Amino acid sequence: MIHPHIRWNSLLVAVLVGIVVVVVVWWAGPGALGGTEAPQGTVTPATVSVPADCANSGAKETVEFEFGSQNHTGSLDACGHDKGDKVDILVPTGIGSGTADVHLADVNVGDSPLRRPVGLVLLALSCISGAVYAFLVQRGPRRPTVAA
Known part of the structure; x- marks a missing residue:
């Protein structure tokens, strides 16, 4: 049972702040909870x-690959390969001459479709926890009752 000396307005403020935080993050869009778009390009074998x-x-490795019937050199954002290793890379669209920045093709960059809903649920749970904490602080310690 809630004691009468608890101020409902302080509990209401904590709940309203939590609701406002969740709504603001929802309206901010997918970028508010992290994530980037996956790079676009063509998968090509490289050495x-x-x-x-x-x-x-x-660390960046240098790779050589053939793209558009031309030989290219790329700067690969990876490490730990040996000289002569074959890797699949993602060549960006609109590659020109010179050294291109490339990525490993099997690395999943970007965000999963579950990132946003799970992030919002966790944010809502943290807001609920904050409201419960505010309620417990406002209520104060409980005094033990002696059984008669």
Whole structure:
């Protein structure tokens, strides 16, 4: 039972703030909960020509590949391959001459369709937890009752 000395307006404020937070994140769109669009391009086989050690931060390997009946060199954002390894890369659309930035084809970049609903559910649960905490703080400690 709720004690009469609890101020309902403080509990109501916590609930309303939680609802406002969830609605604002919902209207902000998919970007509010993270995620990027997957890069577009064509999957092409490539050969690692200059491997990179994974001990270095931001390591990039150099790969050679054929695209559009021309030989190209690419900067691959990966590490740990040996020289001569065959990898499948994603060549961006509109590749020109020179070194192109490429990605491994089997890496899933972007977000899953469940990211947004799960994120909103977790956000709503955290808002509910905050409201319950505000209620418990406002109520104060309970005094034990002695059985007669």
